[in-house]
Amino acid sequence: MSVFGGYSRYYDLLYRDKDYAGEAAYVHGLIERHRPGSVSILDLGCGTGRHDFCLTQLGHELTGVDLSHEMLAVAEREKAAFQGPRAAPTFVQGDVRSVRLGKSFGVVVSLFHVMSYQTQNQDLLQALVTIREHLKPGGLFIFDCWYGPAVLSDPPVVRVKRLEDANIQVTRLAEPVMHANDNLVDVNYQVFVRDKHSGAVEELRETHTTRYFFGPEIRHFCELAGLRLQEFQPFMADGAPGFGTWNVVFLGTRD
Ligand SMILES: C[S@@+](CC[C@H](N)C(=O)[O-])C[C@H]1O[C@@H](n2cnc3c(N)ncnc32)[C@H](O)[C@@H]1O
Secondary structure, three states, X not given: XXXXXXXXXXXXXXXXXXXXXXXHHHHHHHHHHHOOOOOEEXXXXXXXXXXXXXXXXXXXXXXXXXXXXXXXXXXXXXXXXXXXXXXXXXXXXXXXXXXXXXXXXXXXXEOOOHHHHOOOHXXXXXXXXXXXXXXXXXXXXXXXXXXXXXXXXXXXXXXXXXXXXXXXXXXXXXXXXXXXXXXXXXXXXEEEEEEOOOOOEEEEEEEEEEEEEOHHHHHHHHHHHOOEEEEEEEOOOOOOOOOXXXXXXXXXXXX
């Protein structure tokens, strides 16, 4: 099973408290500031589509792409119940490094560290070329990722997360292993899922290899891909990122 394979079954529960509506409003605000009136959005690495449903509610037309069949299956289930001002998002299975949809968009987004899953230089470059290939001239791209200065200043530690709903209790251990010379962190997840009715416990293990990036390298790879990096800033905050800013958003355009 792929990364986000087994994990997809508990993904929305694990991130139940994540403020997708607030994040979508923030992305909408960035679009209004940098490319006002733009409606069509491609979301690369859309996962279970939660930003996409929120952005649709804000008046955008969404296409989401993800590698994981399992994450997309959750998105399709949500889509069946979706009601909004525009047509529900379209979801497509594909790899952000190679997918070609044969159409272009006013905005391409990639949210919640999808770019950090592009761990090799070639992966990142290919993903950025995918962005360029799907942007209209003058179109805007927005993506966030782990920010190197903060990851090195405040390295990841072991974390435990416990959540439950009416049917299951989930306990997730996240054990990071840093590879300083590759700018990578292996986050080893061990997830215990207890069925509240039967008492049965299922164990699941996944390793998510995650890359942290620095501003100058993102600028360089954007240039190689034919994109212009305009600015980067703390995700959902103003000002310049620094040693305490783990999550940074990069914005730019296709000329
Ligand atoms: C942390 S999740 C974020 C999902 C979603 N954007 C969200 O905010 O909930 C990362 C997602 O990136 C997807 N992903 C990682 N590498 C990918 C690739 N090369 N092509 C397509 N999707 C990818 C994973 O399948 C997963 O759904």
